[in-house]
Amino acid sequence: MFSNCSRQLTSQFSNHLKRLQSTLIIAEHDNKGLNPITQNALTAAKKIGGEISVLVAGTKCGPAAEALAKANGLSKILIAESDAFNGFTAESLTPLIISTQKQFNYTHIIAGASAFGKALLPRVAAKLDVSPVSDVIGIKSPDTFVRSIYAGNAIQTMKANDPIKIISVRGTSFEADKLEGGSAKTETVPTDGCATDMTVFVGQQLSKSDRPELTSAKVVVSGGRGLKSGDNFKLLYDLADKLNAAVGASRAAVDAGFVPNDLQVGQTGKIVAPDLYIAVGISGAIQHLAGMKDSKTIVAINKDPEAPIFQVADYGLVADLFKAVPELTSKLS
Amino acid sequence: MARVLVGVKRVIDYAVKIRVKPDKTGVVTDGVKHSMNPFDEIAVEEAVRMKEKKLASEIIAVSCGPTQAQDVIRTALAMGVDKGIHVEVSGAEYETLQPIHVSKILAKLTEKEKADMIIVGKQAIDDDSNQTAQMTAAALDWPQATFASKIENGDKEITVTREVDGGLETIKCKLPAVISADLRLNEPRYATLPNIMKAKKKPITKMTPKDLGVDVSPRITVVSVEDPPVRQAGAILPDVDALVGKLKEGGHI
Numbered sequence: 318m319f320s321n322c323s324r325q326l327t328s329q330f331s332n333h334l335k336r337l338q339s340t341l342i343i344a345e346h347d348n349k350g351l352n353p354i355t356q357n358a359l360t361a362a363k364k365i366g367g368e369i370s371v372l373v374a375g376t377k378c379g380p381a382a383e384a385l386a387k388a389n390g391l392s393k394i395l396i397a398e399s400d401a402f403n404g405f406t407a408e409s410l411t412p413l414i415i416s417t418q419k420q421f422n423y424t425h426i427i428a429g430a431s432a433f434g435k436a437l438l439p440r441v442a443a444k445l446d447v448s449p450v451s452d453v454i455g456i457k458s459p460d461t462f463v464r465s466i467y468a469g470n471a472i473q474t475m476k477a478n479d480p481i482k483i484i485s486v487r488g489t490s491f492e493a494d495k496l497e498g499g500s501a502k503t504e505t506v507p508t509d510g511c512a513t514d515m516t517v518f519v520g521q522q523l524s525k526s527d528r529p530e531l532t533s534a535k536v537v538v539s540g541g542r543g544l545k546s547g548d549n550f551k552l553l554y555d556l557a558d559k560l561n562a563a564v565g566a567s568r569a570a571v572d573a574g575f576v577p578n579d580l581q582v583g584q585t586g587k588i589v590a591p592d593l594y595i596a597v598g599i600s601g602a603i604q605h606l607a608g609m610k611d612s613k614t615i616v617a618i619n620k621d622p623e624a625p626i627f628q629v630a631d632y633g634l635v636a637d638l639f640k641a642v643p644e645l646t647s648k649l650s
Numbered sequence: 651m652a653r654v655l656v657g658v659k660r661v662i663d664y665a666v667k668i669r670v671k672p673d674k675t676g677v678v679t680d681g682v683k684h685s686m687n688p689f690d691e692i693a694v695e696e697a698v699r700m701k702e703k704k705l706a707s708e709i710i711a712v713s714c715g716p717t718q719a720q721d722v723i724r725t726a727l728a729m730g731v732d733k734g735i736h737v738e739v740s741g742a743e744y745e746t747l748q749p750i751h752v753s754k755i756l757a758k759l760t761e762k763e764k765a766d767m768i769i770v771g772k773q774a775i776d777d778d779s780n781q782t783a784q785m786t787a788a789a790l791d792w793p794q795a796t797f798a799s800k801i802e803n804g805d806k807e808i809t810v811t812r813e814v815d816g817g818l819e820t821i822k823c824k825l826p827a828v829i830s831a832d833l834r835l836n837e838p839r840y841a842t843l844p845n846i847m848k849a850k851k852k853p854i855t856k857m858t859p860k861d862l863g864v865d866v867s868p869r870i871t872v873v874s875v876e877d878p879p880v881r882q883a884g885a886i887l888p889d890v891d892a893l894v895g896k897l898k899e900g901g902h903i
Contacts, residue, residue: 442750
């Protein structure tokens with residue numbers, strides 16, 4: 318009886334409040350810590366306005382929830398801890414998000430446009446019969462979003478007409494929230510019905526590196542086909558170490574097996590926007606430019622003066638990279 | 651053996667430098683070279699390889715779009731697909747056709763054709779949405795294996811290696827399932843002339859979203875499509891010393 322009562326109250330309330338925005342952010346973490354793209358998603362959520370809650374789901378939510386508890390402007394942190402979320406599969410997380418949505422009636426559901434967010438949000442959207450909006454680079458109003466199409470060669474402004482807006486946001490287009498000054502309260506949400514045997518997580522083979530993470534690095538040094546071999550990438554690692562830079566690559570370098578796929582910068586790889594991007598032996602195909610042309614300063618080192626990369630580079634050096642890169646590295650010490 | 655449905659989209663060729671229309675309503679498509687979305691070629695290739703390994707019994711290629719969408723279905727047929735379905739959507743409806751609509755169409759066709767595997771590209775290179783596979787899986791309540799770079803077929807399940815941010819991950823999905831192909835899944839074959847000729851005899855069924863009971867009314871309004879900001883022309887530097895100087899000037903070192 319009591320629950321009936323409160324349900325009626327809730328529905329009356331929601332009628333009064335329906336013009337207000339309320340956003341649910343799906344936190345991305347690895348059970349050990351928060352993925353920084355969640356901080357960019359938080360900034361995007363603040364642009365929309367209204368109440369903001371964050372959902373932390375995983376086998377171990379403590380570290381991510383602790384980090385988020387420091388953020389200001391959060392009304393609530395929802396915790397869903399269960400073995401069902403091993404591997405963060407979309408199949409296990411979708412029922413959780415749907416039941417959370419049913420309980421709290423958010424107007425917006427947001428996550429970072431990472432591999433995690435891209436796999437998850439469209440599944441959630443389809444279950445809610447909503448058309449999701451991918452990889453948003455700007456928020457003009459609670460229903461009007463800006464995104465890039467055609468590998469970043471056109472900018473589309475669009476109005477989403479569905480009642481719930483489900484958007485993934487491009488990390489590099491929104492500042493990272495500093496996670497300071499807040500003390501949001503946490504609440505546990507039930508995880509019944511989330512366990513599934515549809516998809517089972519088997520394992521990961523993650524690339525290990527001491528260098529900064531590619532998508533959030535201040536400086537990125539990238540190599541392309543011009544490097545000629547995986548061994549020659551050592552030239553770039555040496556340069557990157559001098560600059561405390563992350564190392565990226567073009568698709569040609571990944572396809573040739575010089576470096577693993579998770580270093581790929583471009584339309585179908587990672588989107589980066591560092592302060593300084595140094596493209597070495599990269600011609601500058603449309604698909605590569607899509608991933609780096611929002612960098613503040615672009616330097617290109619290429620022996621072909623006609624290479625399209627020079628059209629976007631602030632500083633170009635027409636030179637043999639095998640001479641120029643070691644020289645640059647030595648002159649930086 | 652699986653009956654496999656592949657989704658193929660006709661898009662502006664990946665090598666074309668697109669032009670935004672002066673009235674800012676979209677990009678110029680008339681008279682521009684189009685071809686099959688590169689990720690869909692990979693999806694088709696994977697399906698054909700499954701058939702060659704006797705893991706798939708029949709492959710059906712589906713494309714939603716105007717009359718010209720049949721061109722990419724023919725390409726798929728020439729690569730080894732058995733039959734095509736063209737879901738005709740044109741004019742204003744095609745302008746606002748989104749993954750939500752396509753996923754509903756694919757789900758309906760999957761039921762109709764009794765398919766038990768769907769392979770699509772991970773994203774179309776025009777709208778860059780990266781949504782259709784996930785939404786189709788949700789519509790059917792099937793598992794999803796997104797950004798696949800390796801697929802190993804079992805009897806009742808598939809083991810899929812996925813390209814994720816930090817490297818690779820492996821999952822097992824129960825069949826039936828939806829797969830989205832990443833670039834490194836395979837190297838698509840070229841259709842040979844005899845196969846292109848043979849493809850002309852393969853059947854393409856035509857239907858409309860209405861025939862399938864799918865509502866394609868727009869979920870978005872395009873406010874504008876504009877050119878991205880143009881970067882200011884840079885300078886070609888004479889040597890490494892000049893570059894070091896500029897990096898110092900810019901406060902990078």
